[in-house]
Amino acid sequence: MIRNEILSVSDKDLKSMSTAEVYEVVLEVVQNRIKEVEHVKGDRKVYYMSAEFLIGKLLTNNMMNLGIYDEIGAVLKENGHDISDIEGFDPEPSLGNGGLGRLAACFLDSIATLGINGEGLGLNYHFGLFKQVFRNHLQTETKDVWLDIPSWLRKTDVVYPVQIGDVSLKSRMYEIDVLGYRGKKTTLRLFDLESIDETLVGEGIRFDQEAIDKNLTLFLYPDDSTETGLRLRFAQQYFMVKSGLSYILESHKDVLTELHKHVVIQINDTHPSMVVVLLIQALQERGVSFEDAVEIVSNTCAYTNHTILAEALETWPINYFEAVDADLVPILHKLQDIVATRSTDPKVQLIDENNKVHMASLAIHFSFSTNGVAALHTEILVKSELKEFADLYPTRFNNKTNGITFRRWLQFSNRELTSFLESRIGDEFKDEATALKAFEAFKDDKEVQDSILAIKTSQKERLAKHLAATKNITINTNSIFDIQIKRLHEYKRQQLNMLYIIDLMLRIRDGYKPSRHVTFFFGSKAAPAYIIAKDIIHSLLTLSEIIANDKELSQYMQIVFVENYNVTEAEYLIPACDVSEQISLASKEASGTGNMKLMLNGALTLGTLDGANVEIKDHVGEDNIYIFGKHSDEIIEHYEKADYVSREYYDNDPRIKAAVDFLISDEMLAAGNKDNLARLHHEFITKDWFMTLIDFEDYVTVKDTCFNDYEDRATWAKKMIVNIANAGFFSSDRTIADYNRDIWKV
Numbered sequence: 001m002i003r004n005e006i007l008s009v010s011d012k013d014l015k016s017m018s019t020a021e022v023y024e025v026v027l028e029v030v031q032n033r034i035k036e037v038e039h040v041k042g043d044r045k046v047y048y049m050s051a052e053f054l055i056g057k058l059l060t061n062n063m064m065n066l067g068i069y070d071e072i073g074a075v076l077k078e079n080g081h082d083i084s085d086i087e088g089f090d091p092e093p094s095l096g097n098g099g100l101g102r103l104a105a106c107f108l109d110s111i112a113t114l115g116i117n118g119e120g121l122g123l124n125y126h127f128g129l130f131k132q133v134f135r136n137h138l139q140t141e142t143k144d145v146w147l148d149i150p151s152w153l154r155k156t157d158v159v160y161p162v163q164i165g166d167v168s169l170k171s172r173m174y175e176i177d178v179l180g181y182r183g184k185k186t187t188l189r190l191f192d193l194e195s196i197d198e199t200l201v202g203e204g205i206r207f208d209q210e211a212i213d214k215n216l217t218l219f220l221y222p223d224d225s226t227e228t229g230l231r232l233r234f235a236q237q238y239f240m241v242k243s244g245l246s247y248i249l250e251s252h253k254d255v256l257t258e259l260h261k262h263v264v265i266q267i268n269d270t271h272p273s274m275v276v277v278l279l280i281q282a283l284q285e286r287g288v289s290f291e292d293a294v295e296i297v298s299n300t301c302a303y304t305n306h307t308i309l310a311e312a313l314e315t316w317p318i319n320y321f322e323a324v325d326a327d328l329v330p331i332l333h334k335l336q337d338i339v340a341t342r343s344t345d346p347k348v349q350l351i352d353e354n355n356k357v358h359m360a361s362l363a364i365h366f367s368f369s370t371n372g373v374a375a376l377h378t379e380i381l382v383k384s385e386l387k388e389f390a391d392l393y394p395t396r397f398n399n400k401t402n403g404i405t406f407r408r409w410l411q412f413s414n415r416e417l418t419s420f421l422e423s424r425i426g427d428e429f430k431d432e433a434t435a436l437k438a439f440e441a442f443k444d445d446k447e448v449q450d451s452i453l454a455i456k457t458s459q460k461e462r463l464a465k466h467l468a469a470t471k472n473i474t475i476n477t478n479s480i481f482d483i484q485i486k487r488l489h490e491y492k493r494q495q496l497n498m499l500y501i502i503d504l505m506l507r508i509r510d511g512y513k514p515s516r517h518v519t520f521f522f523g524s525k526a527a528p529a530y531i532i533a534k535d536i537i538h539s540l541l542t543l544s545e546i547i548a549n550d551k552e553l554s555q556y557m558q559i560v561f562v563e564n565y566n567v568t569e570a571e572y573l574i575p576a577c578d579v580s581e582q583i584s585l586a587s588k589e590a591s592g593t594g595n596m597k598l599m600l601n602g603a604l605t606l607g608t609l610d611g612a613n614v615e616i617k618d619h620v621g622e623d624n625i626y627i628f629g630k631h632s633d634e635i636i637e638h639y640e641k642a643d644y645v646s647r648e649y650y651d652n653d654p655r656i657k658a659a660v661d662f663l664i665s666d667e668m669l670a671a672g673n674k675d676n677l678a679r680l681h682h683e684f685i686t687k688d689w690f691m692t693l694i695d696f697e698d699y700v701t702v703k704d705t706c707f708n709d710y711e712d713r714a715t716w717a718k719k720m721i722v723n724i725a726n727a728g729f730f731s732s733d734r735t736i737a738d739y740n741r742d743i744w745k746v
C-alpha cells in the first residue's frame with residue numbers, strides 16, 4: 001500500500017531522484033496519511049499558549065507514530081535510497097530555546113496521544129533563536145534558517161488584523177499537525193506577520209528593531225538589552241496573544257458569557273500572560289460587563305510558573321501597554337484596584353510605584369490555577385518566592401512535575417534499547433510508561449547487564465559516527481561519556497564542571513593516573529547579550545584545545561563542545577551518555593527535563609538536590625544516583641543573609657585557587673582571549689552569584705567516586721537498569737493526565 005502511495009506521488013522514477021526530491025515525496029505520503037487521522041475533539045478545550053515550541057524534526061516521529069516507518073524504509077531501500085538520509089534532510093523547526101519550549105512540545109505529543117481536546121498556540125519565528133557557530137573559540141550567532149524547503153508548516157487562509165499603536169498589521173495562521181502515538185492528532189497553530197521581511201537581517205542576527213511591520217516574527221527572544229529591543233519583545237507578545245485570542249473567540253463566539261465552561265487557556269510562563277487583560281477587553285467589546293469579564297477570565301486562565309530567578313519574572317512599563325493600545329491602561333488600573341481590595345502587601349500588587357506591571361502577579365490574581373513544575377520548585381514558590389500569593393490563594397497553588405514524551409526520547413532516539421526492553425518485558429511500556437518498572441527484576445541478571453552495557457557502547461558508536469560525519473570530531477568510544485547539555489546559564493553551573501576539568505588536568509600533570517579516559521561533552525547556547533555565559537563557552541573551547549594538543553592529558557581526557565545544541569543533537573547525545581550532569585545551584589533549577597531523558601536512557605545522574613533531581617532520587621533510591629552539594633534551604637538562607645563571599649573560598653582552598661587561576665595562566669592566555677578569560681576569572685573571585693565555589697569540594701569528591709564506580713561494570717549496569725526501570729513516572733503522559741485531572745478537566 002505504502003509502495004503504491006509512494007510511487008503514485010510523482011511520475012519520476014524514485015531511483016533517479018535526489019535526496020531532496022525523495023524527501024518531498026515521503027513528506028507528501030506521510031501528510032496524506034495524517035489527514036486520515038482523527039483530530040482530538042470535545043466540548044471543552046484547552047489552549048496551550050507558549051512563546052516556544054521546541055518540537056524537533058517531525059518526519060521520523062510521524063512515520064513511527066503512524067506505524068509506517070519500516071515499510072517506507074524498505075521501499076526507499078529497493079530504490080537505492082537510505083531512509084536515514086531522508087530523515088537527516090528533514091529540517092528541525094526553530095521555534096524554541098530550551099527546556100520550556102521542549103516541554104510544550106512533549107505536552108502536545110501527550111495531548112494527542114491521550115486524545116485530550118487541546119491545541120498549541122504560538123508564533124512562527126523565521127530564524128528561531130539563532131544558529132550557534134564557533135569561531136576562534138567564541139560563540140557567534142547567525143540566523144537559523146528552517147523555512148527554505150517544504151516542511152510540515154501549512155499555510156491557512158485565516159488572517160486576523162492586529163493593531164499595534166498606529167501600525168496596522170495582519171496576522172496569518174499557520175498549522176503543524178501533531179500526531180499522537182496510536183492516538184489522535186492535534187494542531188500547533190503558529191501566527192506570523194504577513195508583511196515580514198527576511199531581507200531585514202544583515203550580518204549575524206542584526207536587524208532594524210524598530211520596523212515592527214517587517215520584523216515582528218523574525219526571531220525568538222530578540223536582543224532586549226535596549227529600549228527598542230524591549231518594546232519589540234513586548235509587541236511580539238501582544239501579537240501572539242491578540243492573534244491567539246482572535247482564533248479562540250471566533251471558535252467559541254456563541255458561548256462568550258460561559259467561556260470558562262468551554263475553554264481553558266494555559267499560560268506557559270509569563271510571556272503570554274497579557275492574555276488576561278486582552279481577554280477582559282475582548283469580552284467587554286462584545287458586551288460583557290467589566291465585573292463579569294474579570295470573573296470569566298479568572299475562571300478561564302491557568303498559569304504555569306517556570307522559574308524563581310527574579311530577572312525572569314517579567315515586568316512591563318505601563319506605557320508600553322499604552323503605546324500598543326491605550327484602552328488597556330484603564331483596565332490595568334481597575335485590576336490593580338481589585339488587587340488592592342484583596343491585599344495591601346506591596347509584594348502582590350499588580351502595578352508598582354515605578355508604574356511597571358508585574359506579569360506573574362497579573363497571571364496569579366486573575367486565573368484559577370498556578371502551578372510549579374517539580375515538587376521542590378512548587379514548595380519553594382509556596383513557602384518563599386510567591387508566599388504572599390500562596391497565602392492569599394492557598395487552593396490555587398499546585399504542583400505538576402514535568403515529564404518527557406517517551407516516544408521521542410526512548411522509542412525513536414534509542415531503538416536498540418527499546419527493542420531490548422520489549423524482548424524482556426513486552427511492549428506495554430509504550431502505552432503505559434510505568435510498566436517499565438518490570439525491568440527492575442532483571443537488575444542482577446548477568447546477561448541483561450551485559451546487553452545494557454553493549455547497547456550503551458553501540459549508542460556511543462552511533463554518536464561517534466554522527467560527530468565525525470557532521471562536525472569532523474573524533475572521539476574515543478571506550479571513554480566515560482560525561483554529558484552536560486542545556487542552555488548556558490550561571491545557575492546551571494557549567495563553570496563548576498569546568499573547574500573540575502581543570503582540577504583533573506592539574507592532578508594528571510602532578511602524576512595522577514585516572515583508570516579511564518573521560519570525554520566531557522557540552523552542548524549549550526548562550527543568550528547573545530549574556531557576557532559571562534559567552535566567557536564560559538570561550539574558556540571551555542580554549543581548554544578543549546589545550547587538552548587536545550597535550551599528549552599526556554589527551555590520553556585521559558577530551559572536551560567536546562557540540563556546536564548548535566538542539567533537539568537533533570540531543571537525540572544522538574542522550575542515548576550515549578554515562579554520567580548526566582545536573583549540577584545547578586540547589587533551589588535555582590525549577591525542574592529540568594534533560595535529567596529525565598538521560599535517566600530513561602540509562603545514564604546515572606550526578607546532581608544536586610534541585611528541581612526534579614529530588615524526585616529522580618526518590619524513585620531510584622540513593623544508591624543509584626550521585627548526589628552532592630548544599631541543600632536548597634541552606635542556599636536560600638545564604639541569599640537572604642547575603643553572606644556568601646566567593647573570595648573566602650578562593651583564598652582558603654588552594655585547589656580552588658589553582659583551578660580558578662588557571663583561567664589566566666600563560667597557557668590559557670596563549671590559546672584564548674585575555675578579555676574573556678580575565679573577566680570570568682574576576683567574576684569567580686568577586687561575585688560568583690550562583691555560588692560555584694560553595695560546592696566545589698563536594699562535587700570533586702562525588703564525581704571522582706562516580707568515575708571510579710564506573711570500573712565495576714556489573715554494579716554500574718545494575719544502576720543503569722534501576723534508572724531505566726524507574727523512569728516511568730517522568731512520562732509527559734502522566735504530567736498531562738495530572739494537568740487534565742486537576743486543572744483542565746477536559
Ligand SMILES: *Cc1c(COP(=O)(O)O)cnc(C)c1O
Pocket residue numbers: 054097098099100102485486487565566567570591592593594595597
Ligand atoms: C530537554 C532539552 C532541554 C532542557 O534541558 P535541561 O537540562 O532540562 O535544561 C534543552 N534543550 C533541548 C534541545 C532539549 O531537548
